[in-house]
Amino acid sequence: MTPKWLVDIGKVIRREFRLIRLRPLYFLGSVGTMxxxxxxxxxxxxxxxxxxxxxxxxxxxxxxxxxxxxxQLDATQRSRVVDFESxxxxxRALERGDINGFVVIPAHFNADVQAFRCPKMGVYVNTKNxxxxxxxxxxxxxxxxxxxxxxxQREALRARGVPDDRIMARxxxxxxxxxxxxxxxxxxxxxxxxxxxxxxxAMSVVLVxxxxxxxxxxxxxxxxxxxxxxDSVGTALLGKLLPYTVLFALLGSLLELLLFxxxxxxxKGSVGWMILAVTVMVLAYQSVAVxxxxxxxxxxxSISIGSLYSVLGITFAGFTLxxxxxxxxxxxxxxxxxxxxxxxxxxxxxxxxxxxxxxxxYLVCLLVFLILxxxxxxxxxxxxKYQNYPKD
Amino acid sequence: xxxxxxxxxxxxxxxxxxxxxxxxxxxxxxxxxxxxxxFAGLIYPLLYSWMYGNGxxxxxxxxxxxxxxxxxxxxxxxxxxxxRECRIAYDCVSMAEAEDLMAxxxxxxxxxxxxxxxxxxxRQDKAVISTFADMSSFLYYKSLMVATNKxxxxxxxxxxxxxxxxxGFAGIDAAQLxxxxxxxxxxxxxxxxxxxxxxxxxxxxxxxxxVMFYGSAMLAGTLREQHRSFARLTDNxxxxxxxxxxxxxxxxxxxxxxxxxxxxxxxxxHLFHLPQAADWTAVLVLLLFYVADIIFFSFTWSTVIDRxxxxxxxxxxxxxxxxxxxxxxxxxxNFPPFWHWVSYLFPSTFGCKAFLTLSNxxxxxxxxxxxKAMTLQTVIYYLLASLAVLFENRWLDRKNx
Numbered sequence: 001m002t003p004k005w006l007v008d009i010g011k012v013i014r015r016e017f018r019l020i021r022l023r024p025l026y027f028l029g030s031v032g033t034m035x036x037x038x039x040x041x042x043x044x045x046x047x048x049x050x051x052x053x054x055x056x057x058x059x060x061x062x063x064x065x066x067x068x069x070x071x072q073l074d075a076t077q078r079s080r081v082v083d084f085e086s087x088x089x090x091x092r093a094l095e096r097g098d099i100n101g102f103v104v105i106p107a108h109f110n111a112d113v114q115a116f117r118c119p120k121m122g123v124y125v126n127t128k129n130x131x132x133x134x135x136x137x138x139x140x141x142x143x144x145x146x147x148x149x150x151x152x153q154r155e156a157l158r159a160r161g162v163p164d165d166r167i168m169a170r171x172x173x174x175x176x177x178x179x180x181x182x183x184x185x186x187x188x189x190x191x192x193x194x195x196x197x198x199x200x201x202a203m204s205v206v207l208v209x210x211x212x213x214x215x216x217x218x219x220x221x222x223x224x225x226x227x228x229x230x231d232s233v234g235t236a237l238l239g240k241l242l243p244y245t246v247l248f249a250l251l252g253s254l255l256e257l258l259l260f261x262x263x264x265x266x267x268k269g270s271v272g273w274m275i276l277a278v279t280v281m282v283l284a285y286q287s288v289a290v291x292x293x294x295x296x297x298x299x300x301x302s303i304s305i306g307s308l309y310s311v312l313g314i315t316f317a318g319f320t321l322x323x324x325x326x327x328x329x330x331x332x333x334x335x336x337x338x339x340x341x342x343x344x345x346x347x348x349x350x351x352x353x354x355x356x357x358x359x360x361x362y363l364v365c366l367l368v369f370l371i372l373x374x375x376x377x378x379x380x381x382x383x384x385k386y387q388n389y390p391k392d
Numbered sequence: 393x394x395x396x397x398x399x400x401x402x403x404x405x406x407x408x409x410x411x412x413x414x415x416x417x418x419x420x421x422x423x424x425x426x427x428x429x430x431f432a433g434l435i436y437p438l439l440y441s442w443m444y445g446n447g448x449x450x451x452x453x454x455x456x457x458x459x460x461x462x463x464x465x466x467x468x469x470x471x472x473x474x475x476r477e478c479r480i481a482y483d484c485v486s487m488a489e490a491e492d493l494m495a496x497x498x499x500x501x502x503x504x505x506x507x508x509x510x511x512x513x514x515r516q517d518k519a520v521i522s523t524f525a526d527m528s529s530f531l532y533y534k535s536l537m538v539a540t541n542k543x544x545x546x547x548x549x550x551x552x553x554x555x556x557x558x559x560g561f562a563g564i565d566a567a568q569l570x571x572x573x574x575x576x577x578x579x580x581x582x583x584x585x586x587x588x589x590x591x592x593x594x595x596x597x598x599x600x601x602x603v604m605f606y607g608s609a610m611l612a613g614t615l616r617e618q619h620r621s622f623a624r625l626t627d628n629x630x631x632x633x634x635x636x637x638x639x640x641x642x643x644x645x646x647x648x649x650x651x652x653x654x655x656x657x658x659x660x661x662h663l664f665h666l667p668q669a670a671d672w673t674a675v676l677v678l679l680l681f682y683v684a685d686i687i688f689f690s691f692t693w694s695t696v697i698d699r700x701x702x703x704x705x706x707x708x709x710x711x712x713x714x715x716x717x718x719x720x721x722x723x724x725x726n727f728p729p730f731w732h733w734v735s736y737l738f739p740s741t742f743g744c745k746a747f748l749t750l751s752n753x754x755x756x757x758x759x760x761x762x763x764k765a766m767t768l769q770t771v772i773y774y775l776l777a778s779l780a781v782l783f784e785n786r787w788l789d790r791k792n793x
Contacts, residue, residue, distance in 0.1 A: 029705035037709050043728060044716060050726040095753035097745065100723070116568040121575040126752075135534065135585060145575045146545075152572035166516060173551040174509070174519035176544050178537060181494070183527035188722065191530055200709045207705045214701075300424035300610075303701045307606070307708050308431055314712065315443055321587055322500075322529050325449050327442060344497075347528040352495035 008230045012239025015228055016212075020243065029208045030244070034251050037200045042263060045189035052080040055137050056090045056102030059083070061109035069105065069148055078140045094126045100137035101125035103145070113152055121145055182266060182351030190265050194350070195319040195343060197255055198278065202285050202339050203310040205248050209289035210306045212240060213380070214299035222384035233381035237373065241286055248286075252278035260350075268353030277345045277363065284338035284369035294376035297383035298390055313337040341365045404636060411640030412647075418611055419648065424700070425607045429648065433603045437656045440595045441664040447588030452535045453481035454501040455490040462510025468521070468547055472503065476584075477539040490524075500526040501536035513551060531587070538585075592666060593751060594720050594744045596656045601686045601740045602711050604649055608687075609694035609703040616698045622781070634778045642687045649687070653679040657747065669754030677756060678746055678763070685739040685766045688773035695780040718744040742766050 020026045057070045074081040082099055084090035090102045104122035106112075112119035123145060125138040150171045157167050183190045216222040229236035253275045259265045260274070267274070289306060296302040315321065317339040323331055334340045341362040348359040383389055398406070419425055456469050473480040481499055484490040490502045502524040512519035523540050525533040549570055556566040582589045615622055622637060657675055661668055668675070697703045716722060717735040727735065735741045746762035756763075 025699075025702055025705055033706075033709045037713070040713050040716075040731070044731055045722065046728055050723050052725075053723060054725055092753070092758065095758055096749050097752075113572060116572060118568060118572060118574050121573060123575050123577045125577070125579050138579070138585075139537075142575075142577070145573065149571060149573050153569060156569055156572065169512075169516045169518045170552065170555060172518070173513050173516070173548055173555070174521060174544070176540050177520050177522045178540075179522060179524045180527050180533060181524055186527075186533070188530070191527060196712060200712065203708055207708060211701060211705050218701075298423075299701055301427060303704050304424050304427045304431075307704045308428075308436075310708070311711060312439075315440075319529055321444060321447065322449055322531055325446050325531070325587075327445065330443060343528075347497065348495065351526070351528055354495045358495065 004230060005232065005235050008228065008232070008235045009239040009242070011228050012225070012236055013242055015225070016240050016243050019212075019215075026208060026212065026244075029211070030204055030247055030251065033204045034197075034201060034255070037197060038255065038258065041189075041193045041197055042258075045187075045193065049078075049186055049188060050136065051077055053078060053137055053140075054082050054099045055079045055141065056082050056084050056093060056099045058085075058087055058090050058102060058104045060107040061105045063110035065110040065113065066105040069103075069144065072147070073103070073140070073144050076140055076144070078136055091124070094124060097126065099126075101141050103141055116156075121148075182268060184266070192319075194259055194265065194346065195317065196314070197259075198252075198281070198342060198346075199310075199314045199317065199339055201248065201252055201255065201278070202281065202313060202342075203307075205244075205282055205285040206289045206292075206306045206310045207303065208244060208248075209241065209286050210293045210302050211299070212244065213237070213290060213293045214297070214302055217297055217383060217387065217389065218299045220387060222387060226381075226384050233377050233384060236384070237290060237377065237380075241290070245282060245286060248282040249279040252282055267350045269349035269355060270353075273349050273356065274346070277342055277349070277359075277366075280363060280366045281338050281342040284341075284366045287369045287372040288338065290380070291372040291376050294373070294380035294383075297380060313339045316340055317343045319343055335365075338366055338369055407633060407636045408640045408643070411637060412643045415641045415644035416647070418615075419607075419644065422611060422614065425610050428603060428607045428610065429652070432599060432606075433652045434655065436599050436603075437596055437660040438663075440599070441592050441660055441666070444588050444592050444595075445664060447586040447591065448584055449500075449529075449531045449535045450476055451479040452477060452501065452532060453499045454478045454503060454536065455482040455484050455493050455499045456480050457484045457487055457490050457502065457504045459507040460505045460509035460511075464510050464513050464547070464551070465505045468505070468543060469503070471543040471547065472539050475539040475543065477535040494524070494526055497526075497528075500528075500532040503540065516555060534585070589667065590720055590748060592664070593657075593661070593748050594715070594718055596660065597682070597744045597747050598711070598715060598718070598740050600649060600653055600656060600682070601689070601714070601738070601743065603652070604645065604686045605690040605693065605707070606703055608645060608690045609697045609707075610700050612694040613697040613700035613703060617700055634781050637781055638688075638691065638774065638778050642684075642691070645687045645690075646683060649683045650679065653683055666751070668751045670750045670756075671754075674750060674754070674756050675747075678743075678750055678759065681763055681766045681770070682739060682743040682746070685743070685770045685773070688770055688777050689739050691777035692773045692780060695777075695784070714738050714740050717741055720744060720748065736765075736769075739766060739769055742769070 059066045093099045256274045260267045260271045293302045316334040316337045344362040345359040348354045493499045504522045525536045552570045742762040742765045746759040
């Protein structure tokens with residue numbers, strides 16, 4: 001003999017499936033959203049790091065030396081040279097963000113180099129517009145100037161009789177070999193896509209959950225729902241949300257498999273743990289959503305609150321701007337966003353492969369969110385039963 | 393009979409004002425829309441300016457594994473510690489220890505100096521320092537790169553000077569050898585390469601567009617839900633009121649959003665000391681074009697919204713996508729062609745770039761291409777929004793008959 005509450009949950013689940021079939025919104029808001037977002041982010045950053053960024057050269061010297069410099073800069077993987085006749089032209093292009101930086105090769109450059117009069121090259125970088133482009137162009141331009149320096153030094157040292165095998169160590173006594181842990185190619189996509197898609201999944205969980213719970217109030221069907229659930233708001237919520245839990249956990253798992261399996265994103269730990277993490281994150285966000293709609297049982301208000309909340313989560317997770325760079329007064333706020341804890345697990349599992357022992361604390365933090373519905377469900381029960389809140 | 397004495401223009405204007413007042417009343421009396429306009433329109437600009445106010449990672453904790461323990465290695469470590477970007481938080485005896493600290497996120501970078509470092513420098517053989525960056529955030533990588541490379545260039549010149557002095561070159565001779573070509577670096581507009589200066593202006597413009605879209609779509613959805621779509625208004629005007637309806641509603645939002653726009657692009661940047669090379673009148677001119685553009689953009693796309701809350705469930709995820717399509721985080725020159733075309737659908741693609749360019753260049757002539765693009769967009773979206781009203785009206789008529 002199955003207990004009554006289990007039978008009731010079954011009834012609520014069947015009722016919810018009917019609603020999902022009736023209103024395409026639930027399907028579009030979850031599967032549709034994630035499909036479009038995944039298509040966008042997986043096809044947008046195709047090359048890893050941006051290549052062939054436009055940089056300007058203002059060649060006032062017009063000798064073989066300056067032309068050689070221009071060609072070498074053009075040949076680097078990162079940069080593509082755009083020629084300018086004069087400084088003002090290049091400056092305007094820089095201000096508009098059409099080029100990321102430019103070099104001015106002064107007149108008499110070649111003659112000055114030959115005579116050791118130390119000519120000065122102007123290196124102008126737009127570090128504001130755009131960010132990635134500016135920083136990369138800066139690195140490329142400086143490398144080229146330093147290489148030019150090295151070439152001149154080499155000739156000078158040769159002329160002074162320094163043997164060739166000693167020259168390189170003279171020009172550059174030591175160098176730096178940079179390793180990027182967990183992202184060997186320094187790819188922007190590897191760094192960004194997983195977290196931004198998880199953030200969009202979180203957004204979708206919050207909105208669909210608030211909508212499905214709140215729609216009962218808005219369309220006045222909540223008393224009927226309570227009847228089906230045997231007058232228990234717990235049973236009603238469990239039955240209503242279980243189909244979405246399964247749907248979103250599936251979407252999250254598919255996302256992890258898509259990125260780390262099919263798309264070949266690097267992962268040091270195991271995809272299995274990430275699937276666990278994303279599933280618990282889905283549960284945490286469902287709990288937050290139930291909390292919001294219970295505290296503000298008016299669909300239009302709580303859906304606006306849910307939107308404002310989930311957009312802020314992207315910042316507070318700390319993957320765009322590290323949390324320590326935020327104003328100290330705001331840093332503590334990050335604990336109200338499950339995405340923050342998911343990011344902690346992601347860093348430890350995907351980049352360092354530290355396993356369960358390395359991040360179980362954050363999993364517990366995610367599980368703490370599951371208490372929220374218990375704290376607020378009595379409000380939802382009253383709202384469901386008496387429908388004493390404005391409907392729109 | 394009195395009706396006939398009013399000219400066409402007079403009647404047009406009277407209807408226009410009526411629709412404008414009606415729309416303002418609708419906005420004002422709707423709690424959800426007011427929440428979006430007030431919170432997202434007024435609080436978000438402050439919040440984002442505050443959150444991204446610093447926009448860079450300073451004094452990032454780094455571990456050093458100095459196996460050389462010589463004069464040069466210690467000087468290098470000391471100089472890195474002195475940089476704004478990094479702070480030597482741990483002195484580790486082995487790489488394993490440092491790697492463990494990094495996995496636990498106590499540090500975000502490792503500097504490893506091999507045992508033969510000092511010996512190689514003295515012998516004038518090539519020496520290498522290895523650095524390991526935490527890639528969980530690009531800013532960690534940037535901080536470590538900037539600090540270690542800056543100090544490297546500096547140290548290299550010092551060591552060269554010592555070497556040349558030992559070989560008998562000193563003074564001007566040595567200086568000429570060390571830097572035969574000097575360079576004068578101008579990190580225009582943002583010497584510390586802070587996140588703030590490009591991200592916050594972009595967000596401020598983006599907020600305007602998104603708030604406009606979500607707010608007006610919410611209202612349009614509400615009206616359709618209550619079977620009193622604004623498309624119906626044309627009936628009262630004997631079917632000829634398309635222009636009045638679209639322009640009248642547009643004018644209502646124009647009033648609200650010029651206010652929010654002045655707040656978001658002039659007042660807030662002023663409060664947070666964001667650099668602005670342009671005159672406030674130039675910003676105002678940009679706003680006129682941008683606000684007109686986002687209004688008809690929103691009118692056109694809100695046609696697909698038939699319930700008040702659905703706009704968030706269906707379109708909230710477009711906000712981050714629109715941010716990437718501005719080309720300010722990922723350079724537009726590297727967009728796949730398809731997404732380039734998609735980016736032209738959004739006013740923000742031109743508006744954000746124009747606002748940033750304006751704050752760099754300071755003259756309206758610098759943003760002429762964006763202004764042209766926004767004007768074209770406005771015209772197209774106005775026509776589409778009008779057609780949408782026409783077709784919705786026809787459709788409602790057919791449904792009713």
